[in-house]
Amino acid sequence: MQEQQYQLHHIPLMQSRTCGESKRREDDWALVTFVGEQNQDPRKCKKAMEKVNIEPCVKMDTQTLDLLKIRDDVTWYIRKLGLSKLFKLECSEYSQLTKEFLSTVALAFPNHNGDQPAGEGLLLFKIGDANGRISISALCQLFGLPNETAHDFKENSKRKQAAFADWTHFANEPFLPSRSKVSRITHPAIRYVHRLISTTFQCKQEANKVTTDEFYILTTPFIKHEYKANLGLLLAKTFINVRKLAKDLEGNKKLCVRFGRLITAIVLHVGIDIPNYEPLPKPTPLDLHALQHIHFLNRWTKDPTRFCYEFPIGPANTSLVLLPHEDIPSLRSGVVTFQPNEEEFYVPSTCSQDSTPLQERHVLTTGMAAPSALDRVNKLEKIVECQSRFISRLVRVVRHIAPERLFRPSSTAREPYEPDLGEFSLDSELGSEGDDPIDEEESSSHCHT
Known part of the structure; x- marks a missing residue:
């Protein structure tokens, strides 16, 4: 979450019956300071939640x-960060429950003099009629965070x-907040x-x-920082912050x-029964397919046991x-820089007939999307050529058939090129209905050129 200032409002603690922790410190919460906007119009909150997609959580894939x-x-890295319990958490996720929680949640601190430890903060929310x-x-403590x-x-x-x-x-570059790209990180x-963290502690469109x-x-495990923030508070x-981000879209x-599973765990921990909501599908594993989708790696067709890792250079x-x-x-050794030898770099392209043996040694075929992409390009080229002829x-x-006065070419005009096509057929050039279709978006873009 980006650094930002939170407005503070002095508001008495809600007097309605609450579930969860005991009321032994009720007097301490007679007057609290809320973090962020507290007075929310339920209609605006509901409208803001319409812009929020609740998707299954992302989980680590050990295979x-x-x-x-x-x-x-x-596993060592996650343990050093204190996130082992959180990432291993298994709970059902509910879209409706998550939206209801996010539309009512508030964060408050008791009005004590002096600096207040982050752990004294209080998270308030409402599910149905239960607070x-x-x-x-x-x-x-629930998520095992320091x-x-x-x-x-x-x-x-x-x-x-x-x-x-x-x-x-x-x-391999200095850090610029919210500008440094994840793809510049060298160690896989x-x-x-980072992908696991960004889908848990952040709510952003792009990761x-x-x-x-x-x-x-x-x-944190490698650089000694002055202060370590409370991850529970983050x-x-x-x-x-979800409501504000949704409103600003x-x-x-x-x-x-x-992070719907975290919300489910919180609701169950405080003793609130979950309504009969429809659960989301199972968590999405951060597997080879997911890593390919985020341009992390690709499969190498020459050896199915090895994979192409997109390594940043410069x-x-x-x-x-x-x-x-x-x-x-x-x-574990504290070394975070992965710097392979230059001769181990590969170029993501296919071999050409005039390639030298030295070049071929550095050429690989990524294999997953290349054949379909080449087929698509060839078919689009045929369409363009066909349209030109037509x-x-x-x-x-x-x-030939229009009156001469409608076509009065200038002195510099030339006859359009037309090869001897014989019996020309648009269908024969594009193929029959049984051929693989072209995406409508790509086809229409050429039709309007």
Whole structure:
């Protein structure tokens, strides 16, 4: 979640009956400070939730990690971050329950003098007629998160710039908040864990940029930061920030939420019965198919046991390295820079007949989308050629049958090129109805040219 200022409002604690924690500290909550907007119009909240898509959570796929031989690094990394219990959590997910929670959730702190530990925060929400609440400390205990005292990741400007510069060890470039690309990260295990974190602690349309919070979470095991933020509080702020993000969306854009299982766990923990809502499908594994979709890797057709990892070279260029790779450093050693030898880079293209043996050694076929893409290009080229011939024939016919005054060419006009086609048939050029169809979008784009 990007750094931002939260407005504070002094509002008495709701007096209605609540579920969850005991009321032994009820007096401490006689007056609380809410974080973010508290007075919400239910109609506006409902309208905002229409722009939120609730999708199944993303879970770690151990089989994929074994194939890439990065399972040990990923599990060690997650354990050092204190996220093992959270990522292993198994709960049913409900779209309606998640939207109901997000439309009513609020975050508050008691009005005490002095700095308040992050764990003293209180998360308030409503499901049906039941009011629920859970403290940030209890939230951390529920998900196994370290109960740090800091509200945010804070460092003085000099230390922050030094920390941002250390990002060059991770991604071969200094860190720029919400501008640094995930694809610049060199170590595949770190990129994999970032994907898990971005779908849990963030609510954003695109996961291809690294936010400030993600930077601090990812670098915590390797860089000594001044303050470690309470991850339970960051998660709570993500919950209350969904409404604002949804309201700010323009047009028909949608916001994607993939942490419904966490909300289910919270609701069950405070003792609220879940209504008879329809559950979402099973969690989406972050497997080979998902990694291909986010341009993480691709299958190498010459050896099905190896995979093409998109490795960043410089500030913009990308090459391919085959995984598993014996030179990937172990994160346990504290080394986060993966730098393969230059001769191990591959070019994602097909072999040509005039390629030299040296070039062929560096050429691989990604295999998954290339054949279909080439077929599509060839078919589109045939359509364009066919349309050109058809237009030429049509112009010639119209010139022949139309009155001469309608076609009065200039002195520089030339006859359109028309090869000897014999009996020309549009159907014969495009194929019969049984041929593979072309996407309507691509076909229509050529028809209007």
